[in-house]
Amino acid sequence: MTDTQKLPVTLLAGFLGSGKTTLANRILSEQHNQRIAVIVNEFGDVGIDGSLVVGVEDNVVELNNGCICCTVRNDLSETLSDLMERREQFANTEPFERVLIEASGMASPGPAVQTLLMDRKLSTQFRLDGVITMTHAQHIVDQLQKHPEASEQVGYADQIILNHCDQSTPEALEAAENALRTCNREASIMQSTRADVDVSDLLRTRTWEPEAWQLARTEQACEPDCDDEDHDHHDHHHGTTHTSGVGTLTLRLDAPLDLNRLKMWLLFVSKRNSHELMRLKGILHCQGHEQPVIVQGVYQWLELQSGPGKAPEESVLVLIGRHLDAEELTREWTDCQARTV
Numbered sequence: 001m002t003d004t005q006k007l008p009v010t011l012l013a014g015f016l017g018s019g020k021t022t023l024a025n026r027i028l029s030e031q032h033n034q035r036i037a038v039i040v041n042e043f044g045d046v047g048i049d050g051s052l053v054v055g056v057e058d059n060v061v062e063l064n065n066g067c068i069c070c071t072v073r074n075d076l077s078e079t080l081s082d083l084m085e086r087r088e089q090f091a092n093t094e095p096f097e098r099v100l101i102e103a104s105g106m107a108s109p110g111p112a113v114q115t116l117l118m119d120r121k122l123s124t125q126f127r128l129d130g131v132i133t134m135t136h137a138q139h140i141v142d143q144l145q146k147h148p149e150a151s152e153q154v155g156y157a158d159q160i161i162l163n164h165c166d167q168s169t170p171e172a173l174e175a176a177e178n179a180l181r182t183c184n185r186e187a188s189i190m191q192s193t194r195a196d197v198d199v200s201d202l203l204r205t206r207t208w209e210p211e212a213w214q215l216a217r218t219e220q221a222c223e224p225d226c227d228d229e230d231h232d233h234h235d236h237h238h239g240t241t242h243t244s245g246v247g248t249l250t251l252r253l254d255a256p257l258d259l260n261r262l263k264m265w266l267l268f269v270s271k272r273n274s275h276e277l278m279r280l281k282g283i284l285h286c287q288g289h290e291q292p293v294i295v296q297g298v299y300q301w302l303e304l305q306s307g308p309g310k311a312p313e314e315s316v317l318v319l320i321g322r323h324l325d326a327e328e329l330t331r332e333w334t335d336c337q338a339r340t341v
């Protein structure tokens with residue numbers, strides 16, 4: 001199966017009470033023209049409206065908007081394999097085209113992300129499309145300080161939803177956005193009340209596809225003298241002590257990199273014990289490569305591949321993790337520069 005034929009999977013993370021189930025319920029009950037298989041922990045939690053149900057079989061409930069809902073069986077791999085079998089068995093009916101997994105409120109998304117990327121069978125059928133993290137606008141600042149799981153959920157996110165806005169003052173919302181930005185500079189943030197987001201927009205993340213990421217970087221790019229604070233000028237974001245040590249480091253280089261040296265360094269960095277590298281993404285200009293080299297990583301899993309189009313003038317590598325040593329990593333990154341140009 002090619003990458004474009006694989007079923008996209010969105011992981012929905014977020015701390016207890018942030019609004020994950022409310023969003024899952026919205027997806028299952030709204031008419032949005034997307035056939036999504038939603039995996040939840042408990043049917044009872046979602047409280048599916050009986051009038052929307054068109055069929056029930058085993059632990060799968062079919063809804064009238066084309067979505068289906070099921071609970072996790074023994075583990076995630078087994079649940080996804082069962083879903084895929086069901087999809088093939090019912091080939092004459094319109095099959096679901098995306099999977100959304102609601103993760104547990106106290107869990108880091110790390111293991112589920114790793115399962116999707118590294119499980120041999122699953123990775124031939126599914127592709128991780130993105131991580132959406134739900135946050136409680138009133139409590140997230142406190143949760144980021146006190147609970148490492150909350151900072152990991154934010155650290156992994158491609159899209160953050162700042163929910164419970166109705167219960168928050170404008171000052172608290174600003175503080176929440178700042179804390180989220182400290183933890184993860186790369187994710188986009190949308191505000192909501194009772195998860196009232198546009199489902200189609202939300203699920204169009206495609207952050208794990210090189211083209212989409214490249215486009216996002218191009219849109220963010222700005223002139224050196226630009227003073228727009230939304231843009232990404234700084235290499236390191238400070239204040240990680242307020243986010244259980246989780247922070248983002250953006251490394252840039254406007255000279256070509258030596259791909260072999262870079263690979264060795266990335267392997268070394270992903271295994272280093274002094275920090276915990278959660279995510280790594282980059283679009284790089286490597287010597288002798290006309291196309292961009294795209295790098296993606298989660299914990300110790302790393303993937304390098306050629307991207308579409310021309311190599312960028314400037315290489316950008318984003319690292320999100322706990323206790324990242326900006327000075328040391330910047331020095332080592334710079335050392336990956338090709339020696340002879």
Ligand SMILES: Nc1nc2c(ncn2[C@@H]2O[C@H](COP(=O)(O)OP(=O)(O)OP(=O)(O)O)[C@@H](O)[C@H]2O)c(=O)[nH]1
Nearest residue numbers: 016017018019020021022105163164165193194195
């Ligand atoms: N006032 C208000 N209540 C909300 C909002 N979003 C969700 N809720 C309520 O908050 C409670 C928790 O929401 P859930 O969707 O169950 O949160 P969750 O993240 O699934 O929670 P866990 O299952 O504990 O992880 C429920 O009673 C929701 O109805 C919101 O934006 N504003």
